[in-house]
Amino acid sequence: MINILEEVRREKDELVALRRHFHEHPELSKKEDQTLAYIGEKLRAWGIPYKDIEKGGLIAWIDGKGAGKTLLLRADVDALPIEEGEKNLSCPRVCRSKNPGVMHACGHDGHMAMQLMAAKLLKRWQDQWDGTVVLMFERGEEESGPLEYLLRYLETDSPWHIDACYATHVRWDIPAGKVSICHEAPMAGGFGFEIRINGHGGHGSRPDLAESPIDCFHDFYSNMQALRMRAVPPKECLTFSIGSLHSGDVLNVIPNSLTLAGTSRFFSYDHAGKRFYEEFHHILDNACRTYGCTYDILHMPEPLFEVQNNPVCVDIAEKAVAKYIGPDALADCTPWMASETFAITSRLYPGILTFTGIENKEKGCGANHHTPEFDLDEDGLVSGAATCLGFAIDYLEQKPDIPFTRPDEPLEKLVARNI
Structure with missing residues (x-):
């Protein structure tokens, strides 16, 4: 068995460096050109092919050693129009935005860093798992619209049939090192x-x-x-x-x-x-x-659905956290009343959205999202990346057939749902 937590810890310096690069160079929704270029640069360096989806974002893929399931991993890449201060709740920041008036105040910088780390290690271990991992880097999550172009590509133009999907969102109120998994709608x-x-x-x-x-x-x-x-x-x-x-x-x-x-x-x-x-x-x-x-x-668009956590995926994720990080890493889950475009993705494919803890009051990390004081404890990203990898490895090994009913709603109508 791969010691996933130890492998991620060995890569922590790069994981943190990735997060800090994204935090220092934030871009607003639908303007994330340099962010996606940097992601592409990293993927090329690791030998991972990818495709730029116009207006939507970036799709990359890694094939394992044999046939199997296809798992979609998703990270959002946009920042918010917020002016960042020198301090978080109580401490000087370890890094600050270099783009005045733009800030990663929701944690998408951490999402990108964790997904890139998962990509790097899955590529390294690709002779140890079957199937395909598709990595989706989504533009404009805060404004929703760009997801249409990514899903249209996956549904009509790509060579894959997506069997399941995974995403994580950092949480200001969960201690760093902890992971929460809701059995019902997390968002x-x-x-x-x-x-x-x-x-x-x-x-x-x-x-x-x-x-x-x-x-x-x-x-x-x-x-x-x-x-x-x-x-x-x-x-x-x-x-x-x-x-x-x-x-x-x-x-x-x-x-x-x-x-x-x-x-x-x-x-x-x-x-x-x-x-x-x-x-x-x-x-x-x-x-x-x-x-x-x-x-x-x-x-007044038609309502956005809640995010749906599939019971089979929940079971795999909880067991993966206990196995690869430890049973003490799993924190009780309180649903979050915020909304997420992953709600649309999880209507098309059975999946799960986990919560990655980033709170550490001693470091001043614990302010709510979308505020100038928001900051994340980078130590929490290790557990988040390990959870993603643990879920991916176990899902691809188990190859479960998940009971799931897709909506009969046309894709054009589904992706138009928004806040």
């Missing part, structure tokens, strides 16, 4: 919306001569808050929030319009999200009719 689905309510303005002294979009919004918002109680089963989790609200400029004038924007999140589209999304439209229609208003949908 939420949801939908975003931006709506303009059109009324008829007037002077504040004669509200009877106006159709107030503010009154209309008040009715809509109250009914949406109540909808959670009457449409969402008690055991299901669903959030609804307004993040942006703009209307009017003068205290004594009823405005002509109001614009609202927000999101809803859920862990089950079938049991909570679907009806909530449909009722959203009905409640908005009713409110506008009652208050003499109309509305325009400025943004």
Whole structure:
């Protein structure tokens, strides 16, 4: 048996160097040209073939010693429009972004480093496993759209039939060295919306001569808050929030319009999200009719599904963590209400998304994602890379036939789902 943890530890210097390069050179969604060029440079150096998928990202592959299953490993590559400070929660950073206003504030720098390390070692050990490993480096995960081009290539143009998929996401609240594996949905689905309510303005002294979009919004918002109680089963989790609200400029004038924007999140589209999304439209229609208003949908794609962890893959992953890292490395899993484009990939192929712990308060690592203080303890990347490798090796050795039903939704519709 390969001592996976020890092999990754031997490569830790390169694993950390990879993460620091990506952290120092972040690029925003759909602009990750230099990031992907660097990934390609590393793959070429290790003798791993790859293909640049226009607008989508990069697909690489490694063939084992014989026929077998095909496993897809996925990492996202984009950064966020956040200005990074000199410190994290309490300490000077070990490395900082060199691109002003752009920061790897979600951990994708760690995702790329772990996947590249997995690629390097799987290539080194390719005479010890059967099958094929496909590596997907995904552009623009924060904006979702580029995944369409990668999945279209895999589904229609590539020579492979993907049998299973794997991804990991670093977590700010799990100690470095620990790994968490949820038995059900690890990350939420949801939908975003931006709506303009059109009324008829007037002077504040004669509200009877106006159709107030503010009154209309008040009715809509109250009914949406109540909808959670009457449409969402008690055991299901669903959030609804307004993040942006703009209307009017003068205290004594009823405005002509109001614009609202927000999101809803859920862990089950079938049991909570679907009806909530449909009722959203009905409640908005009713409110506008009652208050003499109309509305325009400025943004409201069909809901993104929750990420789905397949039970067979969960079992393989948990046993791999215990075998290759140790039973103490497995931490209890709390689902995360954030959303992920891996939800779409895991609808097409049975798979799993694990959580890699990166918290270390002594190093100042523990701030939430998408904040200027976010930072990761690089020691956690060792366990994350080892988990990926352990799952891959064991899955390819076991060659399980996984019961799985693909959606009958056309690919074009599936990939259009978004927040």
